[in-house]
Amino acid sequence: MNQKLSFGEPFIESRYLEAEESFDVTNSAILVNLDKEQDIMINKEFALGALKALEVHDVTISVPGKALLIVGADTIQLNDRITMKSLCDVWKSNYQLTGLPQHKNSPYFKSPKETLGNVAVNFCLVADPDAPSGIHKEHADPHVQELHVQIVGEGAVDLMKSQNPDSRYASLPLTAGSTHMATWNKEGEYPWHRYRSVTPCIFMGVEIH
Amino acid sequence: MAMKFSVCTVDRPLEAVSPFPLRGTSYEECAIVAENLGYDGIELQIQDPAQYNPKELKATLDRHNLGCSAITTGLAYLYEGMSMTHPDKKVRMATVERLHRQLDLAKELNSQVLVGYLRGRKQPGMSDEEFEDILTDSVARTLEYAVEIQCPFVMEQINRNDGDVFCSTERTMTFLEKFNCDLLLYNGDTYHMITEDPDVPGAIRRSLGKLVLFHVSDTGRLLPDDKHFNFHEAAKVLKEANYDKWVSIEAKPWPTSYQCSRTGLNYLRRVFG
Numbered sequence: 001m002n003q004k005l006s007f008g009e010p011f012i013e014s015r016y017l018e019a020e021e022s023f024d025v026t027n028s029a030i031l032v033n034l035d036k037e038q039d040i041m042i043n044k045e046f047a048l049g050a051l052k053a054l055e056v057h058d059v060t061i062s063v064p065g066k067a068l069l070i071v072g073a074d075t076i077q078l079n080d081r082i083t084m085k086s087l088c089d090v091w092k093s094n095y096q097l098t099g100l101p102q103h104k105n106s107p108y109f110k111s112p113k114e115t116l117g118n119v120a121v122n123f124c125l126v127a128d129p130d131a132p133s134g135i136h137k138e139h140a141d142p143h144v145q146e147l148h149v150q151i152v153g154e155g156a157v158d159l160m161k162s163q164n165p166d167s168r169y170a171s172l173p174l175t176a177g178s179t180h181m182a183t184w185n186k187e188g189e190y191p192w193h194r195y196r197s198v199t200p201c202i203f204m205g206v207e208i209h
Numbered sequence: 210m211a212m213k214f215s216v217c218t219v220d221r222p223l224e225a226v227s228p229f230p231l232r233g234t235s236y237e238e239c240a241i242v243a244e245n246l247g248y249d250g251i252e253l254q255i256q257d258p259a260q261y262n263p264k265e266l267k268a269t270l271d272r273h274n275l276g277c278s279a280i281t282t283g284l285a286y287l288y289e290g291m292s293m294t295h296p297d298k299k300v301r302m303a304t305v306e307r308l309h310r311q312l313d314l315a316k317e318l319n320s321q322v323l324v325g326y327l328r329g330r331k332q333p334g335m336s337d338e339e340f341e342d343i344l345t346d347s348v349a350r351t352l353e354y355a356v357e358i359q360c361p362f363v364m365e366q367i368n369r370n371d372g373d374v375f376c377s378t379e380r381t382m383t384f385l386e387k388f389n390c391d392l393l394l395y396n397g398d399t400y401h402m403i404t405e406d407p408d409v410p411g412a413i414r415r416s417l418g419k420l421v422l423f424h425v426s427d428t429g430r431l432l433p434d435d436k437h438f439n440f441h442e443a444a445k446v447l448k449e450a451n452y453d454k455w456v457s458i459e460a461k462p463w464p465t466s467y468q469c470s471r472t473g474l475n476y477l478r479r480v481f482g
Contacts, residue, residue, distance in 0.1 A: 004223075010232050
């Protein structure tokens with residue numbers, strides 16, 4: 001299965017792959033393995049582990065499970081005024097989505113969400129540098145596995161002792177094309193955590209239900 | 210008056226081979242980006258007008274200071290098998306009826322309906338004359354309604370790889386002129402001209418009396434790169450004629466929809482502006 005998705009249009013192209021024995025990736029792309037167990041083979045010699053991501057360039061991949069290909073992220077210039085305005089105008093701000101007073105002037109802007117079976121994904125623009133999201137440990141679905149894939153720029157997932165913004169005890173740095181290790185334990189519980197932009201950036205939120 | 214610059218848009222996830230640069234999950238999204246980039250208008254791919262609220266669509270365009278260069282109809286051919294020359298008369302009549310509704314929508318948007326692929330392909334064993342006769346009948350039925358509501362109806366040349374009989378500018382213009390109707394107009398397209406019109410400046414001059422939409426697209430339906438086709442020469446003819454109607458980018462969204470739309474407008478401004 002090989003399906004073009006539209007949730008990042010017109011800025012970012014994305015394609016969902018499932019059980020594709022051989023798929024050619026031309027030019028550059030970010031490859032995300034959405035499968036919880038099976039590796040993706042790249043050029044028959046490198047195995048991309050479960051729930052991992054990386055940048056690829058002119059490769060053939062074998063996807064036994066599920067994967068996302070993100071194309072064109074390297075063309076996005078977030079320091080360009082028209083591009084930034086277009087992203088902010090097309091994607092919905094946190095305040096537009098929630099109406100909560102604390103989200104007024106939030107620099108977080110989200111693309112529509114795409115649901116692929118038990119996986120939901122969307123892009124999120126963080127228009128300012130060093131802009132943290134809310135600190136949380138619970139999710140609407142208590143069994144969700146949450147990942148952040150960095151698409152443009154730099155960010156981090158911070159692990160916190162409490163909801164106090166000064167209680168950060170670890171950071172999982174994210175550069176374009178990377179994701180972080182699992183932050184949930186065997187019981188599916190999370191520590192207090194947040195996403196934080198380092199530069200203006202775009203990440204993809206991945207929820208596996 | 211200067212030429213008006215537009216970009217082909219689509220509000221559904223089509224594969225990249227479809228030459229519609231600007232894509233979104235809605236025409237509102239396409240309009241936001243087109244306005245930010247500085248386009249004068251957008252071209253809408255409408256499979257079935259019943260799926261849209263004409264007044265809302267018009268309000269969207271107005272809100273973003275955009276015109277509509279055309280309502281384009283090919284998706285009904287690709288996804289429903291509609292065709293103005295279908296061997297089954299019921300399908301032809303349904304296609305004409307669909308075109309009437311497309312004209313209603315175009316009228317609401319102060320725009321025009323464009324037919325390319327929807328005219329259909331010649332059936333095996335069918336002569337050029339038979340194909341023309343069937344198309345003439347469908348065009349006449351469509352044109353009757355276009356005249357009634359006073360909405361322009363535009364037909365495109367299509368090269369021999371993708372269309373039949375009316376491939377060159379000359380052949381298409383001759384066909385259009387026989388209806389002797391000011392509302393039946395012409396869409397020139399560099400992608401088709403490259404294959405069909407050995408003298409492109411001459412072909413453009415030939416079409417000027419009916420030309421209301423000019424598609425800019427290079428070999429392979431890519432953005433112009435000035436290596437395959439002399440777009441400067443085409444632009445010179447349009448400028449010399451004081452052409453002040455639509456020029457539209459129709460290209461594959463490479464490397465992304467946004468970048469293609471942006472680069473395309475920069476090219477139009479540099480060469481056609």
